[in-house]
Amino acid sequence: MEKKEIDEQMRERHGKILRSLDKARTGKHITEKEWDTKILPNTLKDVAKEFGLLKTCDIENPVNSDPELADRFFKAGWEAAQRLGFYCPDTESIIRVDLAELESEFKKVPSSFVAGSGEGERTIRARRPSDGHEPIFTAPLSIQMDEELYIPLSQGIVSSKLIDFQEGPSLDTVMGSPLLADTPYETFAGIYEYHLRTEAQRRAGRKGMGNALVSSASTHFGFLSGFNLYEQPQIALCLNPAFMKINYTTFHKCFVANEQGGNIRSESPTMIGGYTGGPETTAIASIATDILQFPVCGAVLPGSPSYDIRYSGNCGRHGVWTQSMATQAIARNSNIILMKTINQVAGPSDDMFFYETIVGMTAASASGQAFTISPRSAGGSKKNHLTPIEAWYNAAVFKGAAGLSLEKANEICREVIPLFEEHLMNPPKGKSFRDLFDIDTLQPIPEYKEQYMKMREFAESLGIPMPGDGVIC
Amino acid sequence: MGILKKIEEAIYDGDEDNILDLVQEALDGGISAERIIAEGGVVALDRLGEDFNNLEVFLPELMMGGDCMKMLIEKVKPFLEAGSSAFSGKVIIGCAKGDLHDIGKSLVATELAVHGFEVIDLGVDVSTNRFIETAEKENADIIAVSALLTTSQYYMEELINRLTDEGKRDKYRIAVGGGPISTEYARKIGADGYSRTANLAVTMAKGLMKMEPTKDFVSVVA
Numbered sequence: 001m002e003k004k005e006i007d008e009q010m011r012e013r014h015g016k017i018l019r020s021l022d023k024a025r026t027g028k029h030i031t032e033k034e035w036d037t038k039i040l041p042n043t044l045k046d047v048a049k050e051f052g053l054l055k056t057c058d059i060e061n062p063v064n065s066d067p068e069l070a071d072r073f074f075k076a077g078w079e080a081a082q083r084l085g086f087y088c089p090d091t092e093s094i095i096r097v098d099l100a101e102l103e104s105e106f107k108k109v110p111s112s113f114v115a116g117s118g119e120g121e122r123t124i125r126a127r128r129p130s131d132g133h134e135p136i137f138t139a140p141l142s143i144q145m146d147e148e149l150y151i152p153l154s155q156g157i158v159s160s161k162l163i164d165f166q167e168g169p170s171l172d173t174v175m176g177s178p179l180l181a182d183t184p185y186e187t188f189a190g191i192y193e194y195h196l197r198t199e200a201q202r203r204a205g206r207k208g209m210g211n212a213l214v215s216s217a218s219t220h221f222g223f224l225s226g227f228n229l230y231e232q233p234q235i236a237l238c239l240n241p242a243f244m245k246i247n248y249t250t251f252h253k254c255f256v257a258n259e260q261g262g263n264i265r266s267e268s269p270t271m272i273g274g275y276t277g278g279p280e281t282t283a284i285a286s287i288a289t290d291i292l293q294f295p296v297c298g299a300v301l302p303g304s305p306s307y308d309i310r311y312s313g314n315c316g317r318h319g320v321w322t323q324s325m326a327t328q329a330i331a332r333n334s335n336i337i338l339m340k341t342i343n344q345v346a347g348p349s350d351d352m353f354f355y356e357t358i359v360g361m362t363a364a365s366a367s368g369q370a371f372t373i374s375p376r377s378a379g380g381s382k383k384n385h386l387t388p389i390e391a392w393y394n395a396a397v398f399k400g401a402a403g404l405s406l407e408k409a410n411e412i413c414r415e416v417i418p419l420f421e422e423h424l425m426n427p428p429k430g431k432s433f434r435d436l437f438d439i440d441t442l443q444p445i446p447e448y449k450e451q452y453m454k455m456r457e458f459a460e461s462l463g464i465p466m467p468g469d470g471v472i473c
Numbered sequence: 474m475g476i477l478k479k480i481e482e483a484i485y486d487g488d489e490d491n492i493l494d495l496v497q498e499a500l501d502g503g504i505s506a507e508r509i510i511a512e513g514g515v516v517a518l519d520r521l522g523e524d525f526n527n528l529e530v531f532l533p534e535l536m537m538g539g540d541c542m543k544m545l546i547e548k549v550k551p552f553l554e555a556g557s558s559a560f561s562g563k564v565i566i567g568c569a570k571g572d573l574h575d576i577g578k579s580l581v582a583t584e585l586a587v588h589g590f591e592v593i594d595l596g597v598d599v600s601t602n603r604f605i606e607t608a609e610k611e612n613a614d615i616i617a618v619s620a621l622l623t624t625s626q627y628y629m630e631e632l633i634n635r636l637t638d639e640g641k642r643d644k645y646r647i648a649v650g651g652g653p654i655s656t657e658y659a660r661k662i663g664a665d666g667y668s669r670t671a672n673l674a675v676t677m678a679k680g681l682m683k684m685e686p687t688k689d690f691v692s693v694v695a
């Protein structure tokens with residue numbers, strides 16, 4: 001092949017990342033503090049004011065049902081994307097995307113992509129609010145498990161046909177050694193995770209199942225060693241260091257993902273109460289982040305969720321309102337295949353976990369999310385606090401709520417939020433996999449099975465048709 | 474509006490341009506440094522804290538209030554009566570190596586700054602060496618480490634072991650926190666303090682300042 005032809009191919013595959021790197025290298029120098037405390041919050045406030053969005057948050061109606069308002073949020077997000085761009089902490093400069101580039105990239109955003117192979121192949125499609133097409137469900141989030149629980153837990157989770165892809169859990173030891181972040185242990189973890197995961201999927205009869213990768217990788221090392229071991233196409237986990245920011249770690253991963261034919265998933269949450277301010281400006285920041293992902297790093301699966309900084313979750317009123325508004329804005333006005341996470345804070349076997357799930361997943365599915373990854377039982381930060389049941393329940397609500405009207409979703413949220421909201425600041429952490437399951441038979445203890453069935457009935461009674469998990473029911 | 478009220482408003486608004494002039498005016502008017510801190514600064518910061526909990530002000534405002542309070546304290550320092558100190562203590566804070574989760578850490582840093590601690594924020598991905606070098610150089614009272622990743626949590630124990638091996642452990646109070654950290658874990662690795670949230674970190678840090686390193690243990694969870 002001529003060098004010219006090679007260059008042409010390379011440009012096609014990697015040109016976007018090279019261009020962003022060039023912009024980062026040559027962009028105007030700005031300190032991170034100035035960006036975080038001045039440029040970003042002031043721009044968001046200005047834009048919210050210009051579009052008449054301040055004080056539009058209505059916590060009595062957590063799921064918006066005013067399409068005009070959602071469209072105005074989209075316009076504000078588009079404006080913020082143009083004015084801000086992504087900040088790159090490695091070069092301390094801004095990667096800007098001007099209007100012409102934004103418009104031309106926006107036209108190229110794919111509205112579907114494929115991952116997995118054979119029986120495991122799934123097409124992920126953009127959805128609209130109240131879309132009757134089922135969204136895609138991936139489980140679980142990167143929750144730390146004891147090494148010996150990795151295979152049984154994964155096998156248990158993916159044995160349900162409701163689970164389309166696997167992302168977590170993650171490890172913090174590798175063959176008994178500590179998995180220290182940012183060291184060669186991590187490089188090994190990327191490889192080790194591949195072997196454990198493949199075995200779990202084989203045992204569950206899920207050959208060809210697609211994955212979101214690499215979970216046990218705090219920096220890029222685990223990704224660089226692990227991603228290319230899988231048969232492609234897969235989903236590449238190239239998270240941003242923060243909303244409206246991108247760094248070298250993300251770019252390292254993007255090059256590898258592009259070369260392998262992977263699909264880039266990119267995001268970082270906005271925090272209500274954090275640098276982005278209140279619910280309205282936070283929603284705008286999430287929309288702007290999602291709009292910029294494809295032009296800056298070629299992500300086909302963006303979705304910056306919004307959490308409430310007071311409790312690090314998003315199933316309370318402000319969290320649901322902000323996230324469902326940002327979702328509707330994107331889903332109504334673009335082809336972006338939107339993913340966002342629902343962050344429960346209660347743990348396995350506590351009723352609150354199921355209530356949070358009903359609220360978060362119903363709002364997400366009805367608002368037009370195409371894809372999610374869940375659960376985040378106990379906020380994701382308590383080791384071993386995850387079982388297959390939370391994953392199946394999340395998937396059933398997310399898929400079951402497809403097609404619900406926004407008014408109905410709002411009604412459900414209004415009914416369920418009061419059942420748990422007073423505990424958001426100091427939530428019950430629930431029980432662990434060992435407490436709730438027989439690890440050898442992969443059966444839940446009778447009390448937990450009963451609670452699960454009762455909670456499925458509760459969701460049905462609210463008007464969510466719950467698809468069976470194919471394992472217990 | 475009285476001068477102390479004006480100072481309160483300036484801190485609340487993060488008005489870095491005017492705070493020093495206002496403090497000077499108060500000093501010229503014979504108001505004691507202690508009253509300026511308590512009735513001007515602290516009152517504003519308490520208001521900021523409460524409004525933050527109600528989502529009426531946000532992290533940037535809180536940080537700017539903290540920065541203004543630092544300016545106020547530096548300005549009145551020479552006028553404090555002997556025996557009363559300006560800052561409640563000096564804290565070095567950062568996220569453990571490999572960890573980029575800086576939201577909780579920044580909130581803790583801000584809460585401490587807002588409540589009168591002198592805070593040096595080393596940011597994210599901070600190596601054990603850097604924590605120790607900075608603590609030595611700055612003569613810190615507290616080293617506070619945040620970890621949200623269990624794979625970075627290991628470095629908390631490494632820090633304590635290194636300080637012990639180098640004979641420096643009794644110079645610093647070590648505070649740890651972040652999602653996967655618990656009272657039990659903090660105790661197990663031999664830290665001096667733990668708190669569940671940024672609000673509670675202020676009570677914890679004040680508790681730490683009342684004790685000698687390694688001699689006691691402060692955990693504030695509710």
Ligand code: B12
Binds near residue numbers: 217268309572650674
């Ligand atoms: C935001 C977030 C991110 C953002 C971080 C953005 C940023 N600039 O901070 C991004 C997208 C970059 C990210 C990336 C990753 N993340 Co992350 N992330 C989160 C998330 C959703 C929220 C954390 C947060 O900011 N909370 C808000 C603040 C206010 O709360 P907080 O941090 O807990 O802090 C409070 C207290 O803990 C305490 N505190 C905190 N620090 C300290 C320190 C002291 C001294 C004291 C006293 C108190 C204290 O006070 C704070 C305020 O009250 C959590 C899940 C969750 N809900 O917690 C996952 C989570 C922490 N991430 C997780 C993972 C696995 C990752 C990745 C490895 C994913 C991947 N495979 O790529 C990467 C790692 C990147 C890296 N090298 O650090 C896991 C960690 C699991 C574990 N136990 O190790 C979690 C729990 C999610 C999960 N299980 O699915 N993440």
